[in-house]
Amino acid sequence: MSKKVVSIAAGEAHTLALTGDGSVFSWGRGTFGRLGTGNDTDELSPVRVSFARSDGKGEAKFVGVAAGAYHSLALQDDGSVWSWGYNIYGQLGHGEENSSVPKVIEQFKELGATNSLSREQNAGGQTTFLKVSSIKAGGMMSLAIDNLGALWIWGNSPQPGSTDEEVFSLVSSSSPLPVWDFHGHTVVKVACGNEHVVAAVSVGENFSGADLMCYAWGNNNHGQLGLGDKEARARPQSISTFGEDSPWAIYEISCGAFHTAILTHKKSYDQEIESRCWTFGLGENGQLGHGNTMSTSLPEPVNGLPRETILISLDCGLFHTLVLSASGDVWSWGMEKGLGLCPGAGLAGDDAGDALFPVKLHCSEAPGGLFPLPVQVACGAAHTVLVAGDGDKLWAWGRGRSGVLGRGHTADSFVPAPLMWPSSEAGLKKEVQNQRNYEIKPSIHRSGSSSESATDRKLSDAMEELSLLREKHALMERYATVLHVSIFRKSLDQRNLPQSLYDSEVFDIKRELENVMEAADTEELARLQMFYEGMLAAVKDKLLKRRIKEFVKEHILSLSLGRQP
Template sequence: MMEQTATSGNLSRKVISIAAGEAHTLALSGDGKLYSWGRGTFGRLGTGSEADQPFPVLVKFFGSDADREEKLRIVGIAAGAYHSLALAGSVFVLNLDPFLDGQIGGTGENSLVPCLLEGFLGLGPPGSATKDYEMQNGKPLKISSVKAGGMMSMAIDSLGSLWMWGNFPHPLQSQSVEGQIALVSSASPVPIWNFHGHTVVKVACGNEHVVALVSAGETYEANDLICYSWGGNNHGQLGLGDNESRLSPEVIEAFNLGSPWSVYEISCGAYHTALLALSKGSSDILESVCFTFGLGDNGQLGHGTTQSLLSPELVHGLPQNTFLTSVDCGLFHTCVVSSAGDVWSWGMEKGLGLCPDARFTGTDSGDASSPLLIPCSGMYSPRFQEPLQVACGAAHTVLVADSGYKIWSWGRGRSGVLGNGKMVDCYAPTISLWPTLVEDFKEQDSNNARPNENYREKNPEHNVEMEKRLSAAMEEMAVLRSKLSVMERYASMLHGSIFGKPFQEQEIPPSIQSSGAFDIAKEWDNMLESSDQGKLLRLEMFYKDMLASVKDKLLKRRIQDIVKECLKSTAARSTG
């Protein structure tokens, strides 16, 4: 890949963070702009409507106020099941979709556009901590990061305190009945005081449970993080050795202060948890490992079985001497990425996250109970060039690679959640439409106009014409992508009915890929020659079934014709 320079133009094309919800995806660009795509119901995309978006669109926070929009810089993003969070550089959080349980704060009603969460305007813990912080740093306390999952939202402030809102397990207000925890609903941020005097460094949550990395002392130092968990635990997702729910945070003993492992990344699925850790006794930073625990019904723990685990266990299917840079959990699948560009996934339907109604058929079907390598189909195959982060939704996975300048996605593609302009499932990584068409037009226009800047300033109609061209091109692209999506769905259904598995891009005949010409007789012979016994038998069965259906239809039509002829003859005799 060509070396990128840190210009504003390049920053707008570079993704620095991604997040995935149930069926939507968020991307944060280097210039502080937020893009969203996928399912739009409940306003989770922040576009002003509930329409689905099949490719990335810019989220506007101040509508037509161009000046405020240009000055705004988003520094953090998060996605829950049906809501989104965006963090700006001041003491407020911008929210998309105030959903029924108030997980993004505010009124508790749906919002189709970003709204300010005013619960943080008076931010500050009790006592003198806030005043001390402001005196020492000369600035007010701010939110430093946001996180979301299920129906809840979380934030960590610059003092290291944790805040939660939505539908979440509150240590003081939640109740437990017969092992089940009753979650608390709050439309406003609530501080979690259990870690007062310590620094919450990272936090993750599933549908009902929370996992946090917290400093042993007041401030964070290397290798002194302790892992806590609390909330629902009916599948062992807290990693505490049993399936009893916890109202208050408890230390996961495998990762206490005396643990040989130093946890540096955490992620929660609906009912399972994954962590990345380094050995404290090793001087080699490449020796990182992955631990999982919780629900294992679909192989999402990666231990070769579908059993649930009450305590953390190492995932042994990953290569040794590899540094794992990112981990994320979907609804029923898990994915990790190495610094070398290898991507492994495990769990529901070959680790792709695909839900039961989108399963493979035949011998290729089934969940992956051990890590599977997800190959890149590009020139660096099977590795992805310079990967940054992976994010898992309910049934899809998104990967940022090429130092942030390229997005790959795979899994369930309905509602356009893969960002490739299509609505079909992808069983192998596919390139998302990034950068957006708008950015490409801007760059082209900028390159063409550089020698003529004075002309542009004196002729504002140039900008109007550019907007018209851009609008027309985007409309044409939308029509073409809609037609392409319909054609792909038809081809996929036809291919699936014949061969028993979805159509994949690499199965396109070479003659079409190279020249566009297609010798159907030659390609048919080539396909038969390369088919194994099972594929040939399936073709024979499909041919016999089709032939029988055609003969049956012909017979029915012949009978209908005979009946019609008889009726005409009878009618003629009666009138005669």
């Protein structure tokens, strides 16, 4: 797993990737030092970012990455936050100068100090020191969530006015500031656009299952806050569509420059499992996926997506949106066919123009055109990067200038193309060529001896059988993933599979279920409970309907035979 990609993030024209061994890679445009390589040079393929630790304790290990328009963030496993790139608004969290090398944000480093005032006592009287647990960036601002669920924000971020607490203004701050409005609650997820922020926050003090509320604040000139108007908000305000009484539970959020996208699933399992994508804000390039170029200030579902599809991930670019399904489908919509490209970038005829409805993307290197187990997608201003195949395969498409697609050149790509990952560049090329060879079945044998013809026929039969096995394997993977996502509401991770599957041919489902429950956190147990209660209710309902149907059938039969019921 060490060289597999576990997380990606995209800025305006650069991309970051985090691998399983805690390394960070970057590529694309180098202006302002956003790649962290020590200079402003573009990188046409992924390069590893070096981090100079001051304590001399060897290589730093990282667990998260985030990208703003022209700056980058990385979260170390000890809670330290590093930043580099453009810094005119203080989005790096230190000083005002741009930085072409990663620097640690001292304020967060101090949170974990033994003499820090930023600590709390739990119910047992034990002291908990604060440290950052997740990071996010967008536009010219940066955000972080600490291990107690508090949200921090810095850079060019929405804040109350200096004279009026209700008047919105953008304030530049190089020091991370806590968002006190959520004190007593847990911030679970956060996303930000150019000038607005959307957060998923627990209803109570702690998060347990599907009890999230959605809050938004900042600029609202296109309705990107989802509050039903276009008035800016200085402080977080609840989006009523996803309120406590809503039938929809939030599990993913993303922001484009001036639009917002949210993934939800039905809170009740009484009916079939259903996930849905909602969008709102600026729509002039079709980035809302509603079939028109109108903006909307209230969340509306994207009806062009199949209702039976389980959506697992999404991201918004500047003016385009993408979603991934558990079965390997990828949909895109928005500017220039959902690629994010500006008009006239190279598409012509029927291929040109913005995508007003979701467009299903095709993977030419995979059987059936489905991406192998998509993991995550990241959208830049005019490019998109997809991690699939359990983290060992990457695809990129869109604008290629400055090497932002990571393919060793600057050409645009209008279809998903394999990215040159440094750990297995040669192997990737070979695998792509092999996949293409499998799709070419020889129809004319070479002239020569009968033994050569027999060998060709055997090779052709073997290729055909291998192709069928690959398709069957891909189908079983998608089936297992759909079942896992249906129950746990998160993608299947090979690292979490029971060890007994590797060690023995016998799989004790009862014992493994007990192990799963023992290792599960409160959120996972709540999801299991919801799933099984819903399934049990559905089974009881189905049995009752069948009994009623049989009773009516017997009653009608008795009447037709002249018997008294």
